[in-house]
Amino acid sequence: MKNMTKMMMAATLAVGTLAAAGCQTTPSVTAPVTQPITTTALQSYDWQLVDAKRTNGAKVTQLFFDPAKPLTLKFFKANGSDRVTFVNTCNNIGADYSVVNGNVVLGNVLSTMMACPEPQASFDTATMATVQGKYSISNNANNMPILTITNSNQVAHFKAISK
Numbered sequence: 001m002k003n004m005t006k007m008m009m010a011a012t013l014a015v016g017t018l019a020a021a022g023c024q025t026t027p028s029v030t031a032p033v034t035q036p037i038t039t040t041a042l043q044s045y046d047w048q049l050v051d052a053k054r055t056n057g058a059k060v061t062q063l064f065f066d067p068a069k070p071l072t073l074k075f076f077k078a079n080g081s082d083r084v085t086f087v088n089t090c091n092n093i094g095a096d097y098s099v100v101n102g103n104v105v106l107g108n109v110l111s112t113m114m115a116c117p118e119p120q121a122s123f124d125t126a127t128m129a130t131v132q133g134k135y136s137i138s139n140n141a142n143n144m145p146i147l148t149i150t151n152s153n154q155v156a157h158f159k160a161i162s163k
Contacts, residue, residue: 042075047158062126065119090116104135
């Protein structure tokens, strides 16, 4: 009888524990809210690079040689054209752009042709590789916009900076 009581108590405890575990709720995680890519959304902020990783997870170190001068994208309208400039590069680099079906399409990229020393030359090359890809905008946990550019080689994240 003593063993039967122990088994009943153990079974009751086990069922109670399972029932309690089944009734617990997990906190909901809010997925990032994406917003459509528009010229207005792009031109509302300057976009400062905060992270860039290759598809294997390695940091794109060429973009971070000078933390005081991060790659910044400035989208604006000039003489009726939508333009973007890439700030803190050694050469002055920019392009016309358009938004077609929610995708940013860069026109011919124009650049000065200074013979930049390393690591600035690699920064310029990495910049051009980074800005080519699929653009998306979402809000982070603080409800601030984040611009993400994804291509087959890397993913880069830019935070919104007030103009």
